[in-house]
Amino acid sequence: MLLPVSLFALVQSFVLLAEAQQQQLALDTVRDFNSSSLPSPPTFFISPSSDFRHVSVGLCASSAGAPRFFVSNDSSITHPGPDNVDGKSVIEISVGPEGYGSFAGFFPRGGFFAIQAGSVNTPFEILLSAANSTNPLSPFASETTANQAIVFSPSFDPLDPLEPSYPNYTLPSANLTQGNAPSPPKNYTLVYVPTANSPLASVLRTNCAIRSAAQQSNSGAKILSSNSATLWLRDDQGWRWEWFLGGSEGGLTPKTNYTMYTLQDGTIAASKPVMFLTKSASFACALVHQLPYCPAVAYAVPLAVPRPPQVAYTASTLPSPVGETIVSGMSNFTSTLTTLACGRDDYSPLVTCADCQAAYRTWLCTVSFPRCGESNPTSPTPPGASPSTALLGGSSAQQVLLPAVPALKTVNASAAARNPALPAFGEAYEVLLPCLEVCNAADRACPVFLGFKCPLPAFTASDSYAVGYVDSGREGEVGGGATGGAWDEFGNVWCNGP
Known part of the structure; x- marks a missing residue:
């Protein structure tokens, strides 16, 4: 049938x-x-x-x-x-x-x-x-010394902004807590290798291709899983894995270019290659990171190299007066700020007391931890930022040529530290000036009665801040700077800022 x-x-x-x-x-x-x-x-x-x-x-x-x-x-x-x-x-x-x-x-x-x-x-x-796995974000190198580096993975699980409301308008504490980490977090693998003669340069940009090439015994590459990293909530963009290079896996080589990739579990494509350059062998500043009260600080500060087995400063090993001074200052500022009936008496239709406190924390941490830098005559010019003219003070008679090089200033060994809580360093060093925009951002976000003021570009701002890198150099104008940001994806840092 x-x-x-x-x-x-x-x-x-x-x-x-x-x-x-x-x-x-x-x-x-x-x-x-x-x-x-x-x-x-x-x-x-x-x-x-x-x-x-x-x-x-x-x-x-x-x-x-x-x-x-x-x-x-x-x-x-x-x-x-x-x-x-x-x-x-x-x-x-x-x-x-x-x-x-x-x-x-x-x-x-x-x-x-x-x-x-x-x-x-x-x-x-x-x-x-369900999500695109062929357009991954890239890692970034926060800072290097002669033989160390701090590298962050791409951010994930961004925080939902929680705006406090009146009458229980409670701002974050001066000494922040990291909170509950995502479970399970996204897992990343970091692969890095000296850029010169890198065997990864000609490899396809897929996870399996890069991993396979890096595992070859003669590749010179290092492969670090998230098991060798620390989860860190650096900013409101979300959590990141933080790798400290130059520890148990061996130190980096001074004045050497490195190329790195991140490989995210459950994806096909690797991140695009990102480069960073270590400092010269004479670079003497020490790395400071993992500070709850200043979560974005992860760079070299004029402090003597810590005694072994410590390889960098954290909140538990930093000289106690340094952290105590910042927490005290942040607490006092918050107390003064909340004398305003935050959430009821709006001083701006655009910003709130929470915005003010966050911007002030960024400024306080930036100026409290001077960032060491190092002159590099071969620093590349950032894309679209060839030597340009920044107009200072709104007058055509006050034009200055702004070279596209980092905003470095030499500090003599006998000079007083910008932060008196820091112990004497004992030798000359170069400091990367804070971006003027860090100060202006706090000025814009905070109520007038606090009396927070920034120096003017037409007068003394360039003595203690980097002018014209993120800001335009014109009074009251935001953006339009020569570099457009404090740092770029090629490992260049132009001024100290988030």
Whole structure:
């Protein structure tokens, strides 16, 4: 007895679906494959979903005969391939020169992912995810010394702003707490290597390609997981992993360029390469980091190198008068600020007492911890910031040429420290002046009755602040500076600021 055509088609569709479900792309699970040992058939079912989905692929090695990848957003098309690509129901995922590619769209009726093996044996990875895994954020190097560096991962799990309300208008304490870390946090792996003759320079920018190249015994690369890092809430952008380089994994080399990448678990593409330069062997300042009352401070300060086994200063090893002075000053400022009926008596339609306290904390920490720097005659000019003219004081007669080099100032050994709570350093050093915008931001955010004032660019501001780097140099004008920011992705730091 023959089955009716409609019933036969229904049975066949159930058979195909059952076979497909044995090879299904699970959400947020990276799958590793090799084009020489693909499953048969090399197709995978994608479950129906009303949510946006990304199908990403990443090659683990360069290959002229790499496999090709196809996706259908309709479960009736069970074998997408080069013969039925139409750009709508069947799409070929194009792999770019950096080794990865993706398709983003909806699969309301499910779909299929198919692989066409290439002529060369090539390892690769596949990922079905709700978020784009081929446009990762980059890490940044907060500071270096001759043989150490502090590196932060990209931020994750940003904080929800909590604005206090009247009458229980309670501001954060002077000595902040880090709060509850996300559980589980996003895991990152840091890979870094000397830039000169780096074997990673010609490698595809995928997690598997960089990891494989870095694991070669002659690569010279270091691989650090999040197990060797500390979770740190640096700012309201969210949590970060902080790596201290130059510890148990070995010190860095003075005056050397390094290239680093971060590899995030559950993604295909690595971050873009980011570089940093260590200081010269004579650089004497010590690193200070992990201060709850100044969470963004993670740089070199004019302090003698701590005694072993300590390799840097933290809140528990910093001379106690330093931290006590900042906490006391922050407490007194907050008490004065809250004499205003915050949340009831608005002094501005744009900012609040909470904004004022946060901006003041940034300013207080920046000026309380002078940032050591070092002249580097080969410092590159930041993009779009060739030597330019900054207009000071609003008068064309007061134009000065602002070179695109860091705002460094030499401090003599006998000079009084900007922060009297810091112990005497005993030798000359170069200090990276605070960005004037750090002061102006606090001035703008705080009520007038506090009497907070910043020096004027036309007169004395350049004696103690970096003018024209973030701010324009014109009175009352925000932005428009030569560098546009305190630091850049190439490891250059122009002035001391967040």
